[in-house]
Amino acid sequence: MALLICENASLGYEGTPIVRDLNFTVEAGDYLCVVGENGSGKSTLMKTILGLIPPLSGAIRTGDGLQQTEIGYLPQQTPVQRDFPASVREIVRSGCQGRMGKKPFYGKEEKELAERNIARMGLEALADRCYRELSGGQQQRVLLARALCATRRMLLLDEPVAGLDPKVTAEMYRLIEELNKKDGITVIMISHDLDAALKYADKVLHIGSTVFFGTKEDYLKSKALSGLTQEVAE
Amino acid sequence: MSALWEKLIASLEFPFVQYALIVGTLVALCSSLFGVTLVLKRFSFIGDGLSHVAFGAMAIATVLKLTNEMPLVLLLTVLCAVLLLRTGQNAKIRGDAAVAMISVGALALGYLLMNIFPTSGNLSGDVCSTLFGAFSILTLSPTEVWLSVGLSLLVVGLFVFFYHKIFAVTFDESFARATGVNAAGYNLLIAVIIAVIIVLAMNLVGSLLISALVIFPALSAMRVYKSFLSVTVCAAIVSVVCAVLGMLVAIVADTPVGSTIVAVDIVAFLIFALAGKLKR
Ligand SMILES: Nc1ncnc2c1ncn2[C@@H]1O[C@H](COP(=O)(O)OP(=O)(O)O)[C@@H](O)[C@H]1O
Ligand SMILES: [Mg+2]
Numbered sequence: 001m002a003l004l005i006c007e008n009a010s011l012g013y014e015g016t017p018i019v020r021d022l023n024f025t026v027e028a029g030d031y032l033c034v035v036g037e038n039g040s041g042k043s044t045l046m047k048t049i050l051g052l053i054p055p056l057s058g059a060i061r062t063g064d065g066l067q068q069t070e071i072g073y074l075p076q077q078t079p080v081q082r083d084f085p086a087s088v089r090e091i092v093r094s095g096c097q098g099r100m101g102k103k104p105f106y107g108k109e110e111k112e113l114a115e116r117n118i119a120r121m122g123l124e125a126l127a128d129r130c131y132r133e134l135s136g137g138q139q140q141r142v143l144l145a146r147a148l149c150a151t152r153r154m155l156l157l158d159e160p161v162a163g164l165d166p167k168v169t170a171e172m173y174r175l176i177e178e179l180n181k182k183d184g185i186t187v188i189m190i191s192h193d194l195d196a197a198l199k200y201a202d203k204v205l206h207i208g209s210t211v212f213f214g215t216k217e218d219y220l221k222s223k224a225l226s227g228l229t230q231e232v233a234e
Numbered sequence: 235m236s237a238l239w240e241k242l243i244a245s246l247e248f249p250f251v252q253y254a255l256i257v258g259t260l261v262a263l264c265s266s267l268f269g270v271t272l273v274l275k276r277f278s279f280i281g282d283g284l285s286h287v288a289f290g291a292m293a294i295a296t297v298l299k300l301t302n303e304m305p306l307v308l309l310l311t312v313l314c315a316v317l318l319l320r321t322g323q324n325a326k327i328r329g330d331a332a333v334a335m336i337s338v339g340a341l342a343l344g345y346l347l348m349n350i351f352p353t354s355g356n357l358s359g360d361v362c363s364t365l366f367g368a369f370s371i372l373t374l375s376p377t378e379v380w381l382s383v384g385l386s387l388l389v390v391g392l393f394v395f396f397y398h399k400i401f402a403v404t405f406d407e408s409f410a411r412a413t414g415v416n417a418a419g420y421n422l423l424i425a426v427i428i429a430v431i432i433v434l435a436m437n438l439v440g441s442l443l444i445s446a447l448v449i450f451p452a453l454s455a456m457r458v459y460k461s462f463l464s465v466t467v468c469a470a471i472v473s474v475v476c477a478v479l480g481m482l483v484a485i486v487a488d489t490p491v492g493s494t495i496v497a498v499d500i501v502a503f504l505i506f507a508l509a510g511k512l513k514r
Contacts, residue, residue: 047408050408050411050412051411051412052408052411052412067414068414069412069413069414071412071413072413073409073412073413075406075408075409083274083456084274084404084405084462085270085455085456085459085460085461085462085464085465086401086405086460086461086462087460087461087462087463090401090461090462090463091405093398094398094401094402094405094406094410095409095413097398097399097402097410097413097415098410098413098414098415099413099414101414104395104396104397104398104399105398106398128461129460130460130461132460133460146409150409150413
């Protein structure tokens, strides 16, 4: 059964749709890449999946026992936290808040989970460092470790490599691929880096003036086709 | 020098001075705890707006000639906090515009009320002490002392109990919400607590200087410390030390309590800023 089912969903803010009649499903173990131009509604889709905003019509449902609050999420970098005094460990641990419910303090289980994910992201040496003094790539790994504390099954990544240099970008893609292939975590990644999408993902969702959902192979074919028709038209 | 010392010792024997010191210390402690949240979240403008609301509420209480002004002021300020948070989430009226409307409105109406219904011959003195807290900490009634002590302890208790939730909601509200934390509930809790702190702090420093009491210790601690826990602990210590020093100086030098405390806070901030520079 699918982990995520999107049925005839229209997405947008305050009654104004940005994406219309969207249909797709995400199966366990998938690596789905969401591509489209700036402003086409990729982040809006992500917020709707997470339940931060409601769909205007239609529905996005979770399946196979996945709770909506069990989805780990890596936000698009915001400058909000730039001045925030917080250590790496404090931030990673805060990823456990959702599963803790009303419990006020971290128990042994949460602390161990946080340490495991700090190690998984190679952050042991930085655990007591201040988040705002880290490089962009290190900050992304911290937020990824936090997301891993919130989920065992599904990760949503909004432009995880934006603003990173090529070497760190490659490292980030390698980490994400490892989480998908080795740990079996389902990945939904937003990107406007089409090359990377086609290199790592096995399914593609293209939103914008044309909507496409299918396997990577089909996407390449349809792109080649539309490229051809465009050339003919010109 | 020894004359000053004797004056200090003599003053400390008065029960009302002792009460003032106890209340002042507790108020300084709880106002500093929410400093980081207030500085880094959009709550900072709510805090500023609420202090003006508290002034308006105080004017109403004065005009009504209430013996205990605090309960009414507390009620009105908490109500406004809830109201402001609601309108802040409404995209149609921008949050800060709503705050500006309510806070300036409260300030104007408060002053107007005090003018139309003067309760003493010294109007500008009354207004001034409400704005700058002149000596009101020394004139608290026993009920107000106990109310202040109780509320301060409640605020500290709530902060400790919800510490991790407050961190999560302050650092990244969307992430907290997406993973199932009741962020709206905690935002409401924070807004109500901030309203309580503002009413408490009004006795100590007056409504215009409240933001200084809340924000300066946090800003000082953030110069030197880098984790949320160390900043919080440091801000609490700085705030208490500055408040006690400020109150003692005010007693000895006959200066207004509120502005003396804020002056000490500013000195502390400069020291921490320097220490932060040297550390690097
Ligand atoms: N909170 C919001 N309220 C109203 N409109 C918004 C909001 N956030 C984004 N938008 C609009 O929605 C459109 C899609 O934005 P977004 O989903 O962020 O695009 P993408 O992530 O694909 O670049 C943009 O035109 C943007 O202006
Ligand atoms: Mg986006």
